[in-house]
Amino acid sequence: xxxxLALVAAVAMVAGAFVVRSKLIDSTDGSRQRRGTRATGTSLxxxxxxxxxxVCDAARGSDIRVLPNSLDVDDAADSAPSIDAWLTYGxxxxxxxxxxADQQKVFEAGTVVASARLAVVAPDDRVAALVKHCRxxxxxxxxxxxxxxxxxxxxxxxxxxxxxxxKVGVGxxxxxxxxxxxxxxxxxxxxxxxxxxxxxxxxSVARVVASVDQKPxxxxxxxxxxxxxxxxxxVVAPEGSARRAAxxxxxxxxxxxxxxxxxxATTVVVLTAPSGHKVPQAVxxxxxxxxxxxALASAGWASATRGTTSGLPAPDVLSALxxxxxx
Amino acid sequence: MTLRRLTTAVLVALLAATACxxxxxxxxxxxxxxxxxxxxxxxxxxxxxxxEKFDLMTTLAKQFNGSKPATVDGRCIFVRPQSKASxxxxxxxxxxxxxxxxxxxxxxWSPASTSWGAILNQRLADQGKQALxxxxxxxxxxxLTIAMPQPMASAxxxxxxxxxxxxxxxxxxxxxxxxxxxxPEWGPFRxxxxxxxxxxxxxxxxxxxxxxxxxxxxxxxxEDIDNSKNNxxxxxxxxxxxxxxxxxxxxxxxWFRTDRQGxxxxxxxxxxxxxxxxxxxxxxxxxxxxxxxxxxxxxxxPLVAVYPKEGTLFSDNPFIVLDAPxxxxxxxxxxxxxxxxxxxxxxxxxxxRFGFRPGNPDVAVGSPIVTxxxxxxxxxxxxxxxxKPAVLVKLLNKWQTQRKSARVLLVLDVxxxxxxxxDTGNQDGPTKLDLAKKAAIEALDQFxxxxxxxxxxxxxxxxxxxxxxxxxLLPVTAIGPRREALASRIRDQFxxxxxxxxxxxxxxxxxxxxxxxxxxxxxxxxxxxxMNDDGNREDDDQQLQKLLAALRRGSEGEGAxxxxxxxxxxxxxxxxxxxxxxxxxxxxxxxxxxxxxxxNKIFTAVVSNF
Numbered sequence: 001x002x003x004x005l006a007l008v009a010a011v012a013m014v015a016g017a018f019v020v021r022s023k024l025i026d027s028t029d030g031s032r033q034r035r036g037t038r039a040t041g042t043s044l045x046x047x048x049x050x051x052x053x054x055v056c057d058a059a060r061g062s063d064i065r066v067l068p069n070s071l072d073v074d075d076a077a078d079s080a081p082s083i084d085a086w087l088t089y090g091x092x093x094x095x096x097x098x099x100x101a102d103q104q105k106v107f108e109a110g111t112v113v114a115s116a117r118l119a120v121v122a123p124d125d126r127v128a129a130l131v132k133h134c135r136x137x138x139x140x141x142x143x144x145x146x147x148x149x150x151x152x153x154x155x156x157x158x159x160x161x162x163x164x165x166x167k168v169g170v171g172x173x174x175x176x177x178x179x180x181x182x183x184x185x186x187x188x189x190x191x192x193x194x195x196x197x198x199x200x201x202x203x204s205v206a207r208v209v210a211s212v213d214q215k216p217x218x219x220x221x222x223x224x225x226x227x228x229x230x231x232x233x234x235v236v237a238p239e240g241s242a243r244r245a246a247x248x249x250x251x252x253x254x255x256x257x258x259x260x261x262x263x264x265a266t267t268v269v270v271l272t273a274p275s276g277h278k279v280p281q282a283v284x285x286x287x288x289x290x291x292x293x294x295a296l297a298s299a300g301w302a303s304a305t306r307g308t309t310s311g312l313p314a315p316d317v318l319s320a321l322x323x324x325x326x327x
Numbered sequence: 328m329t330l331r332r333l334t335t336a337v338l339v340a341l342l343a344a345t346a347c348x349x350x351x352x353x354x355x356x357x358x359x360x361x362x363x364x365x366x367x368x369x370x371x372x373x374x375x376x377x378x379e380k381f382d383l384m385t386t387l388a389k390q391f392n393g394s395k396p397a398t399v400d401g402r403c404i405f406v407r408p409q410s411k412a413s414x415x416x417x418x419x420x421x422x423x424x425x426x427x428x429x430x431x432x433x434x435x436w437s438p439a440s441t442s443w444g445a446i447l448n449q450r451l452a453d454q455g456k457q458a459l460x461x462x463x464x465x466x467x468x469x470x471l472t473i474a475m476p477q478p479m480a481s482a483x484x485x486x487x488x489x490x491x492x493x494x495x496x497x498x499x500x501x502x503x504x505x506x507x508x509x510x511p512e513w514g515p516f517r518x519x520x521x522x523x524x525x526x527x528x529x530x531x532x533x534x535x536x537x538x539x540x541x542x543x544x545x546x547x548x549x550e551d552i553d554n555s556k557n558n559x560x561x562x563x564x565x566x567x568x569x570x571x572x573x574x575x576x577x578x579x580x581x582w583f584r585t586d587r588q589g590x591x592x593x594x595x596x597x598x599x600x601x602x603x604x605x606x607x608x609x610x611x612x613x614x615x616x617x618x619x620x621x622x623x624x625x626x627x628x629p630l631v632a633v634y635p636k637e638g639t640l641f642s643d644n645p646f647i648v649l650d651a652p653x654x655x656x657x658x659x660x661x662x663x664x665x666x667x668x669x670x671x672x673x674x675x676x677x678x679x680r681f682g683f684r685p686g687n688p689d690v691a692v693g694s695p696i697v698t699x700x701x702x703x704x705x706x707x708x709x710x711x712x713x714x715k716p717a718v719l720v721k722l723l724n725k726w727q728t729q730r731k732s733a734r735v736l737l738v739l740d741v742x743x744x745x746x747x748x749x750d751t752g753n754q755d756g757p758t759k760l761d762l763a764k765k766a767a768i769e770a771l772d773q774f775x776x777x778x779x780x781x782x783x784x785x786x787x788x789x790x791x792x793x794x795x796x797x798x799x800l801l802p803v804t805a806i807g808p809r810r811e812a813l814a815s816r817i818r819d820q821f822x823x824x825x826x827x828x829x830x831x832x833x834x835x836x837x838x839x840x841x842x843x844x845x846x847x848x849x850x851x852x853x854x855x856x857x858m859n860d861d862g863n864r865e866d867d868d869q870q871l872q873k874l875l876a877a878l879r880r881g882s883e884g885e886g887a888x889x890x891x892x893x894x895x896x897x898x899x900x901x902x903x904x905x906x907x908x909x910x911x912x913x914x915x916x917x918x919x920x921x922x923x924x925x926x927n928k929i930f931t932a933v934v935s936n937f
Contacts, residue, residue, distance in 0.1 A: 068656070152709075160489065161708060162708065163489065163636050163637075163638075163707075163708040163709040164544055164637075164638055164708060164709025164710065165544050165709075210545075210546065211545075212545060212712065213545045213546065213712035213713070219462075219464065222464065222465075222688060225688035226465065226468060226684065226685070226686060226687075226688050227468065227641055227643075227710065228705075228707075228708075229708065230638070230639075230706075230707045230708050230709050230710040231710050245688065248688035248689050249688065249689045249690060249691045250688040250689070250690070250691060250692065251688060253691060253692070
């Protein structure tokens with residue numbers, strides 16, 4: 001009798017588990033269908049920051065659908081209902097939340113998948129000239145801010161070979177990455193320890209941004225390595241890309257060096273989900289595969305499961321800064 | 328002329344333009360016969376590339392097609408390049424690309440410079456259409472330089488003393504010319520630059536000189552272009568121009584030919600060309616193409632590439648996958664596969680052979696980009712930014728008013744053979760004269776109102792006593808108020824008698840020389856479909872030698888009054904060889920319209936010299 005009862009109980013538990021699972025799946029699918037995400041019966045929709053599309057392509061699979069167009073902070077709130085996850089940079093979800101009407105939470109903080117220090121890559125003769133001009137022991141964020149846009153004949157009057165102006169590449173400030181890369185420069189102008197937007201000299205940061213027009217290629221490091229210091233005097237970039245540029249054949253020929261000015265700034269790449277949702281495990285798994293890790297490394301990021309953004313203004317300040325410095 | 332009309336004229340000119348000067352071995356016109364074979368069932372990726380990289384891209388396509396990387400989702404990819412001048416492709420993409428006449432619309436477009444992509448997007452925006460060009464990586468690069476004969480660059484103190492656009496302005500406007508630098512025998516400072524509506528070098532030069540005038544290196548604005556001081560700067564530089572044209576090869580070939588004669592220093596003092604052209608020239612191959620059996624001969628006086636101290640621009644040959652409705656996702660993937668292939672170091676090293684700098688940072692810049700070829704791989708040290716698209720278009724429109732004015736005598740052959748059908752297979756179709764008249768009339772729109780244009784027709788038996796070889800129908804005066812009258816007189820012409828070619832060229836040359844205006848480009852544009860036929864063949868050689876001697880005398884020496892003769896060899900019976908000799912005697916170029924159907928494009932190309 002006991003055996004029969006045990007069997008009945010086991011069957012009941014299994015059946016119950018199926019019912020619960022079925023309800024859960026219905027619930028999940030229902031909510032996704034309401035967000036209109038399901039292109040096929042089983043795929044999950046992932047959007048990517050513009051500079052990270054190759055990472056997403058590497059993570060693409062039968063269950064992972066990557067949106068064909070990249071997604072940056074300006075369009076992220078509108079796209080949130082139709083995606084399951086967004087691969088972007090640490091402060092980006094918070095920037096979107098800060099930008100949203102009534103500062104509604106649009107995205108969760110996300111799960112860290114990679115991190116990097118922010119570096120400056122520049123030809124050694126330009127670094128030497130800047131350090132001398134700024135009367136510093138080594139290159140600082142502040143020195144870059146003060147020198148950007150100046151004529152090289154003013155910065156290094158004793159070196160006539162340095163021509164043109166001091167051009168510092170930080171990317172498009174309207175993008176999340178551009179805002180992040182200009183972050184340490186902004187912090188260098190701050191008059192307070194935890195600065196608000198009013199404590200930052202946004203005009204000086206804007207001058208850095210304006211020291212060079214946005215390149216159609218959108219790839220400052222490539223332009224620096226193949227066009228030389230005429231294109232950029234210095235470029236702020238995630239350390240992996242900075243190191244790779246310096247190590248390239250042309251980078252070595254130019255004498256490119258990688259510098260981490262104090263205070264060292266770091267940021268992370270995250271997978272985030274719309275507010276109230278978790279990043280599906282299948283998505284996390286896809287970005288943990290070797291192909292995606294390799295693509296992250298190619299984009300200048302080291303795989304990581306932990307890490308944080310540091311050496312940058314707070315996300316809401318970055319958001320405000322973005323508005324102030326956009327050309 | 329209103330801005331809209333100017334813009335339209337520029338667009339029409341761009342559309343009609345192809346490099347047709349017979350000084351060029353590499354035609355800018357659509358070229359697809361590349362021996363690539365049949366794509367079969369493969370996915371075809373059509374490419375439109377600027378002429379200087381057509382051969383290289385075709386070689387790479389041949390290697391790619393059929394290779395392992397040439398697949399998308401298991402289907403083979405077949406890359407098919409065609410050659411089109413950047414300006415022409417820009418105009419076609421901005422209007423209606425007719426596949427039947429222009430070849431297939433491209434999935435990938437690689438103009439010589441990113442600037443063309445910006446201009447295209449602006450042209451489309453002006454029509455309320457979406458941009459076709461997004462971000463793109465460079466395939467290979469070459470900077471714009473100011474090429475100068477080595478002794479002239481040395482006289483200016485280069486390379487110890489940097490030279491820039493401000494120095495060019497000073498030289499251009501100094502009435503003492505080279506005498507100011509102890510070389511009166513070199514005459515005035517003479518600058519060569521191409522028409523920015525047609526040529527990437529010309530466009531880059533225009534952007535650079537405008538930035539230099541504004542004292543900026545980025546952020547050029549419409550206000551900068553309208554600024555009167557900047558306008559004066561531009562006009563000052565333009566005042567030294569020898570002539571314009573659709574290709575820098577005209578200058579390089581003439582420089583090379585005059586170098587053989589020892590007169591290159593008097594032909595031009597400086598020409599805005601790409602670095603790779605300086606390398607080609609100094610290696611004895613001024614047009615960059617070695618024909619079978621051709622042996623390069625180094626010039627007696629090499630050129631030096633001056634990298635302007637204020638800044639310059641790279642021709643960056645972007646690899647653009649068009650954001651066009653006719654490009655689908657699979658084609659984009661296929662294009663990306665080919666892009667990855669051309670970026671491989673082994674393939675990027677090939678661009679060096681053509682004198683370009685590789686677009687892959689992992690490929691070093693090396694020979695032939697070395698100082699012994701007159702170039703400096705460590706230069707340029709300063710770059711200008713490509714202006715915003717709307718600013719670029721404004722710049723082109725403004726240039727129409729800044730460029731050096733012209734004095735041109737149009738000399739039109741109305742001999743009996745011009746009544747022959749333009750298409751021998753269509754006896755009822757338009758005659759050669761019909762097409763020539765239409766082309767000449769359309770080309771009139773390219774002249775600015777201040778240009779002085781006159782009209783002469785020639786054949787035997789003209790005039791009241793039927794004893795004249797030519798008639799001057801309109802004097803060489805400002806075309807502004809007379810554009811329609813000029814068109815009307817051209818329209819009225821009909822074919823008559825024989826072709827007294829030599830005597831008419833001689834008298835036309837003398838007529839323009841008599842009223843020579845050093846502030847203008849003085850030229851004769853002569854269209855003829857035949858060879859000299861004045862009823863007496865016995866003295867033809869003597870006539871020609873006398874003519875050539877007179878032309879050379881006028882074109883050489885310190886006090887030369889250069890009158891450029893631009894002959895158009897029209898139809899198969901035209902004496903192209905003799906016309907080339909005549910053009911070369913005046914350091915200009917002959918234009919080959921042996922196929923009458925091309926006369927429209929040819930006329931446009933000829934008038935691009937002004």
